[in-house]
Amino acid sequence: MALRIPLVAPEIRDSIRDFLYLESLALDERRFRDWLSAFAEDARYEIPVRVTREKLAEWELSPTSRIFDDTKQTLEFRVERLETDFAWSEQPPSRTRHYITNVLVEPTDKADEFRVHSNCLVYRSRGDEPNPSIFSAQRKDLLRRAGDSWQIVHRWAAIDQSLINAHNLSIFI
Amino acid sequence: MALRIPLVAPEIRDSIRDFLYLESLALDERRFRDWLSAFAEDARYEIPVRVTREKLAEWELSPTSRIFDDTKQTLEFRVERLETDFAWSEQPPSRTRHYITNVLVEPTDKADEFRVHSNCLVYRSRGDEPNPSIFSAQRKDLLRRAGDSWQIVHRWAAIDQSLINAHNLSIFI
Amino acid sequence: MALRIPLVAPEIRDSIRDFLYLESLALDERRFRDWLSAFAEDARYEIPVRVTREKLAEWELSPTSRIFDDTKQTLEFRVERLETDFAWSEQPPSRTRHYITNVLVEPTDKADEFRVHSNCLVYRSRGDEPNPSIFSAQRKDLLRRAGDSWQIVHRWAAIDQSLINAHNLSIFI
Amino acid sequence: MAMPGVSAGVEQMLREMREGVPEGRVPARIFNDREIYELELERVFGKAWCFLAHESEIPRPGDYVTRYIGNNNIIVARDEKGEIHAHLNMCRHRGNMMCKSEMGNASHFRCSYHGWVYKNSGELIGVPYFNEAYERKLQRKDWGLVKVRIDSYGGLIFGTLDPDAESLADYLGGFQFYLDIYLKQGLGGSEVHGPPDHWVAETDWKICAENFSGDGYHTPVAHQFGFHLGYFASSGATHSKGWAVHIPGKGHGIGLGHTPGMPPFFGYPDELVKQMHESLSPGQLELFSKTRTAVGNVFPNLSFLIQPLSLEPGDPGVRFCTMRLYHPVGPGRMEMWSWCLVPKDAPQEYKEAAYKAYTLAFGQAGTFEQDDFENWIKVTKMTGSTLARGVDFPYIQGLDREPLKDFPGPGYAVEPYVTEDNFRNLWSTWVRYMMEGE
Amino acid sequence: MAMPGVSAGVEQMLREMREGVPEGRVPARIFNDREIYELELERVFGKAWCFLAHESEIPRPGDYVTRYIGNNNIIVARDEKGEIHAHLNMCRHRGNMMCKSEMGNASHFRCSYHGWVYKNSGELIGVPYFNEAYERKLQRKDWGLVKVRIDSYGGLIFGTLDPDAESLADYLGGFQFYLDIYLKQGLGGSEVHGPPDHWVAETDWKICAENFSGDGYHTPVAHQFGFHLGYFASSGATHSKGWAVHIPGKGHGIGLGHTPGMPPFFGYPDELVKQMHESLSPGQLELFSKTRTAVGNVFPNLSFLIQPLSLEPGDPGVRFCTMRLYHPVGPGRMEMWSWCLVPKDAPQEYKEAAYKAYTLAFGQAGTFEQDDFENWIKVTKMTGSTLARGVDFPYIQGLDREPLKDFPGPGYAVEPYVTEDNFRNLWSTWVRYMMEGE
Amino acid sequence: MAMPGVSAGVEQMLREMREGVPEGRVPARIFNDREIYELELERVFGKAWCFLAHESEIPRPGDYVTRYIGNNNIIVARDEKGEIHAHLNMCRHRGNMMCKSEMGNASHFRCSYHGWVYKNSGELIGVPYFNEAYERKLQRKDWGLVKVRIDSYGGLIFGTLDPDAESLADYLGGFQFYLDIYLKQGLGGSEVHGPPDHWVAETDWKICAENFSGDGYHTPVAHQFGFHLGYFASSGATHSKGWAVHIPGKGHGIGLGHTPGMPPFFGYPDELVKQMHESLSPGQLELFSKTRTAVGNVFPNLSFLIQPLSLEPGDPGVRFCTMRLYHPVGPGRMEMWSWCLVPKDAPQEYKEAAYKAYTLAFGQAGTFEQDDFENWIKVTKMTGSTLARGVDFPYIQGLDREPLKDFPGPGYAVEPYVTEDNFRNLWSTWVRYMMEGE
C-alpha cells in the first residue's frame, strides 16, 4: 500500500533525526563552520527554482534553474563571506529558526546511506521589521554514516513558492 | 497528574507517527488516491465551524456547523473531482506542506484502535501570490490497525480561526 | 565534532518529548492549573528582551530586560488572574497552538536533571481577526525527574523578534 | 455639477456607466478600486437595507449576534420582552467594543474599559463615579448605544443606516414572492442549521452579487466537474432553460433554472412538498415546482441558492438551501458568510442530508464554492490593473427581449434562464446609489 | 480659508472639534483615520518636542541608539567629547540607512552602499574616489547627516524637527515639577533598568496618550482583577480620590491617585524615601508622598507611571516606575516602547523587586498592560467605522469645577483624581497643532 | 498649468526636479511615495517600451509565458505560425484571468468562468450559448483579448501600452550597440538558461535601475567581501577605470569597467571569443574586449550585467551574464525577475560553469545580489520618511566633464567608469515622462 515505505531501524531513524536537529541548531546559532562540517566533501546543496504550472505539466521544479546550486566548495565560499565584516545582507544577522518535522528515513541500496524526507519551515526575522519571512520547504537529503554520526551527501530543498516573499536568501535551508 | 495520559508502547507510537507523516506526504505530493487509501471504509472526516465566544461559553466549536462533514464516499467525490481537468480551485494546484507535530497516542478500549492527538500546521501557496495561507489545526484522530499499517477511522481537525483567512479550502487537513 | 552532543537514553528523550507535548496541550486547551503543575516549586520562567545588534555585539538578548521574569508564585498570579472574569486580554480567549519541534535532550551533572532544547512556534488567533500572530522561540528548559514524569525547573524562551508583532503577550510560550 | 468628494476620473466613469448599462456596457474598473470601495461604504452600505441576521439565530431573550453593515459592527439582540434591537457595537463613552463575541446571551452589556453598562435594548443604565466624576450631570438618556433602524421579512432581519430609507417592504418591492422559495420551505418555514462559516477572500463583493443575481451562464463551465461526473441534475444541452426575474429599479434579481423531465420539487422529501402546498401560493407553487435551481440576490449583498446535489452520479439528488452575505472589507476584498437554511418541519434525516449536501457543494470547502471563488479572485485581480480601466464588459444578453406576459410572479420576467437582464438592473441600481444626490 | 492639503471633511471636523472640546465634545474619528495620521506626522510630530532617549541609555562616548520621531529614524549618539547629537539615520549620498542596529558604540558610521563615512557627530569625513569621481568638487561640509535639534531635562533627551520650536523648557512649561517624581527617585536620579521592550499594536497612539494623561477612571474596571484579587492598593470606594493637573495650552497632564490611610511613599524602601527628602522640593514632597499612582503624559506621546504592585494579596506592595513612548506607524497603528526606570541609588534588591513588579504589571506581558491594549485595539477598530464618524464622545467630567487654590505645584490642578480636565487640555492642544498656521 | 490628477506637492517636486537634475540634484522622495508610484504606472509604464520576454523562453508554437507591464498581466504567446503576440491576460466577458500559469503551451485559451475561448493569437472564437443567450448578436471580432503592441531586438521582446509610442528602434536609439555585448555572446547569440527566479522586495524599482545604469561606485564597498577575499577581478585602486555611456534623452545607460592588465574577454572560453570576432563589429570588439564589467539598463526597468566571478581567490574567474527586470508592485515595493543568459553556441561545461557562477553571485541567493538588496530596502525605507521629503541627493560626478571624442560606440561616452552622467540622463528622462503632456 502506497502509504508504506520500507522504514529503517528505530536507532537509525532517531539518530538521523537528532542529527538534523543538531544541524539546524548550528544554523540557528550561526555556527556556520560547524554547519559546514555536516557536509561530505563530495556534497551537493540544491534549491531548484519553482514555476507555477498547470496541473499536469511535465515539471514544476525547473530542471535547469536553481536558487542554490552549490558544492561544499561554494558553500565554504558563502561561509567565508559571512565571516567577513562586509556581508551586509547578514549585518545585523537574520534571526532564523528551522522547524524540522515529518522526518522519514528510507534505506538506499548502499548500506551506509539513507534517503531522508523532512519538512522544513524556516522562520526568519530581521531588524525591527515586525513581519518575519516564513519559508516552507520539502527536503530530500541523502545522508551517509560517518563514524557514530552522519554527513549530508546531498541536500535537496524545494521551496513551496514560485514568487518568494523575501528580499534575499542570505540564509540556508 | 493531569499532565500524564496513559501512553502506549514506543513501537506503536512511532509507527503511528510515521503513518501520519506518510499520509501527509501523500497529500503534499498530491497522491490523492494514496491518501484515500489511508481511510477505513467507515471513516468520517470532520472539520467543525469555530465561533468566537466568551470564555465560559458552552461551546466554541459548533455542534451543528461543519466546514467538512465527510464520509469516505464524499471524500472520494472530492478526489474524483480533483482528478478531472475542471477542478479550477486547484488549477494550478496549491503547494501545500503539512507540518505534523506534538503527536500523542492514547490507547482506547479497543485493543486495535488508538486515539491520536497531533498539531497540524498547513502551509499553502498558490500561483504568484507572495503571501501563503497558513492554517493551524488541532487534530484528534481515531486510528485502527490494518495489517502492519494503520487506517484512519475518524479524522477530526479543528482550525484555530473563526474567520478563516483563505478564499477557499480546496485542500485537506 | 560540534554536531554531536552527548545524547541520552531513548526512553528518557521520548518521555521528555511527550511531557513537552502534554504541557503544550494543557496550554492550548487552557487548562492553566494543569500547566502550573508542570513547574517545580523553585521554578523560573524567563523570556529575555531581544535587541537588534551588530553581528559581533556582546549580546542580543538583554542581560537585564525581560518580557517575562517569573517564579512559580508569579505564574500563579497570572493564572489566578486568567481565572477571573476580568482578564480582558483573554476575553474572548486566544486560540493558541504550540508547535514543539527539534527536541534535543542533554544530560546535566545532576542525574535527575536534563537540559532540553526545543523550537517552539506559537500560532495565536483572536476574535475575527484574520491575521494570526505567529511567535517563534528557541527554548532551553531544565527538567527534573518527578516520579514517572517531569517538572520544569527553568523555562527559558527567546522570541526571535526584537519588535514583536502582537498587541500583548497574554499567552505563555 | 461635480460630485463632492469624488475624483474627476471616478465621476466620469460613473456618468458613462449610467449611460452604458442600458446599452449593455459595464466598466471593469468598478470591481477593484479603492475609491469605489470607499464611496460604496457611504453611498450603498450607508443607504441600503442590509441583512443582519436570521431570527432563528437569536431565538431566546438575551440572545445576540454581532454582524456588520459596511465596516460597522452591529449588535443584534433580542431583549427580555422578545423584541429585537440593533445597535452599533461601540461604547458611547470612548468607543470601546461592547460585545467581543460573535454570539452570546446577555441582558446587559458592560464595557471593559470604564464600566459603562447598557441594556441589550441600548439604554445606558450604569455609569461609574456618576457623582464623583460627573457630578450627576451626564444625561444618561442621551448616551445610549447608537441605534440602527431594523425591519424584517420572513425571519430575515435587515438594518439600514439611513433614517430616511423607504420601508423594507417597499425596498423589496415584490421580491418577497421569490424569497419565499427559500424562507417558506414547509409549514414551519426555514431556520439556520447552525452558525455561518465565514472567510476572507480577495474578491469584490459585487462579483458575487452579480453571479447570484442569476448567472446560470457560468454553471456548465465553472462547475463543469458536476456535469461531467453526473453530480448535478442538469446538462449543457438544456441548461439555458428556465426564467430570470428582477425588480426594476430595486436591484434584486433571481434566476430559476429548469431541467426538462424532472419531477416537481425533486430532491425534497414528499412530506415537505405536501407542506409547501399549504405554505406557498398557487402562483409560487406553479413556478417553484418547476425550478431546479433558484439563485437570487437581494440588493446589495444578500444571496440565496436552492439546488439539488447528487451523491450518486446520475440520481436527482438532495435539495439544499444556502444563504450568503458578501461583506466588503476593502477594495477587492470581502468576507464571505455562508449559512445553510433547513426546513424547520422537515424530518431530521432530511435536514442532515441537506446539510451534508450543502457542505459538499458550498461553504468554504464546498466543491462549487471553491471554483466560484477561484474565478472571482482572478476577476478581482485582473480588473484592478491600469489597462482594465479602459475596458467595458458586454451585458447584452436579452437586450431586446420582451418580458413574459402572464408570468405567475411580480417583476420583470424573461426567458430563458441564461440572460443578463437581471445584471443590467443590478448595475443601474448600483450606479444610481453611487450617484445619489447629484 | 481652506487648509492646504486637507480634505473638506477633515477640515470641517477639526473646526468643529476646536469649538467642541471646551464644551466637552471630541469626535471619535480622530482615533482611526488615514488622513488624520498623515497630517499628524507633519503637524504634530513635525513640530512638537518628541522623546528620543534617556541619557542612561548611552552612558559612554560612542554609544548610540536609533529612535523615531514620526516615521523618521534618528541616531542619538554621544560623541568622543561626551556631547550628545541626533541626526536622521540616512546617508546623504543616496539615502541608505547608516546604523542598522537599535544600539551600539561607534566613533564613525560608514555607509554600506558606497562607503561615505561620517563622524558620530554628523560630519561627512570620508568620500571614496573623491578625486576620480568627484574631481574634489563635492563640498563635504554641505553633506553631513541631517541634524535634529535636541535638548534635555532630567536625563530625558528630546528632539524636534522644527527649528523654530520654542525651547524645551518653555515647551514643558512647568511640567518639570511633576516629571521629577519619575526622574528624581533618590539622589542619583533615575536610570533605565535596561533596553525597552517594544511591540506593534493596532492602536492609535492618542488613545494611550489620553489614558496616561490621568485616566484614573478606567482602573477599577479595566484592571478589575487587581482590585478583585487584592494586588492593587486601592478600592473602588476611594479610587476617585487624588488630584489631576495639566499645563494649559501645552497639553501635558498628570493624575495623582491617593489611597486614604496609606503611609507616605509606601512601596519605596526607607533609605530611598530618605534620599527623596533631599532630591525633592518641599512642595513636591508634600504632594508626592501622598501619591499612590502618578500617571502622566508629556505631549504628544511620552508617558510615565509610578504605582505599587502587591505580590501578596492585600500588602501595600512594591513601587515601580515605567516610561513609555507611543510611536505612530500608521492609521490606528503604533509601536509601543516600554522602559522601567529605577532609582540609581536604591539597593539592588529593590531595583530587582521593582523590575519584577514592572514586568508583572507592564511591558508586553504585563497584566495591566495586556488589558489596556485589549481595550485600546477595540477602541481603534470601532472608531474607524463610517457610523463612528458622526459620533462625539463626552468629555464633561469636571467641566465647571474651579481649579484648586494654593496647590503646591504649577499648572491647572483640580480634585478629584478622576476627571477629564487634563483630556480637554490635551485635545485642545492637539487640535491647535493640527490647525497650525490657519 | 496644474497637472491633472497630481497633488500640488508632487507637481512642485517634479518641477524642481526638472530644474535640479542638470545641476546634479535629485529629490529623495521619488524613491518611496504612493502618489509617485501610481503616477508611474500611468505615465512611465503606460508609455514606455517594457520588456516582456526573451524569444528563447517560448521557442515552439503554442508556447506562452505570462508577464507584467506595470500591474497588467500579459500573455506572450507564439502562435501556430510561429508569430509572437501579446495580450492582456483578461477575459473580455467578465475579466477572469485566462492563463493562470507562468508558462505553458496551448493553441487556445478557455476561460474557466463562462467558457469563452480565444486563439493564442487573441481572437475570440468560442462563446457558449451563442444562440440561446446572445441570440447570435455578439460581434465576436469586437471581443478578442486586449492586444499589446510589441517589437523585438536581438531576441528581446518588448511591449508598450501606448499605441502612439515611437518605434522600438528609435526608442533604443543606438543602445543596441551596447546590448549586443549581452545578446550576441557567440554566433548563436544568447539564450536563457532556464526560467527566471523572482522574488518580492521592499525596494523601489528605480533604485535598481539607477544602480544598473552603471553604478561602479558602489562595488568596492557594497561587495567589499569579493575584493577582500579575492573573488572579484578588480581592486579598489583601479576600480574607477573604464567608461560610462548613455543615450541622451532616452534614459538608457551602461557602465563598462576595465581592469588594467587583464587579457581581452578574460573569463570566456577561447572558442567563444573566436565566435565573437564574427558576431561583433570591430568597434564593439575593441570596446567589449577591454570590458571586465558591463552593467547597463534599458529605460525604464530592464538591466543586464556581464562580469567574471572567481571560484578560487585571485584567479580571473568565469564570466556570466544576467538579465533582470524590476517590476513595480507598490510604493517602495517590487518584484525582482532574474535570468541567466548563456551563449547558445558555447560548450555545455562553460554554460554550466557560468550558471553556477551566476547563482553564486546573483539571483535571490547570490552573494552580490544579497548585499545589493539589503542596501536597497534600507534606501527605500529611509526615503519614505517625512524629513527625507526635504532632502536632495547629490548627482554631481562628472558634471562638467567633456564627452569622449572618437569613442567607438554611439551615445554620450565619458571616462572614467565611475561617474554620474548616466544617472542624470536617467532622471531627466524619467521626469520628462512623469510630466508628459504638461
Ligand code: FES
Ligand atoms: S469606553 Fe466604555 S466605558 Fe469608557
Ligand code: FES
Ligand atoms: S548611499 Fe551612502 S554612500 Fe551611497
Ligand code: FES
Ligand atoms: S469571464 Fe471569461 S467567459 Fe465569463
Ligand SMILES: [Fe+3]
Ligand atoms: Fe457558481
Ligand SMILES: [Fe+3]
Ligand atoms: Fe490601564
Ligand SMILES: [Fe+3]
Ligand atoms: Fe551591486
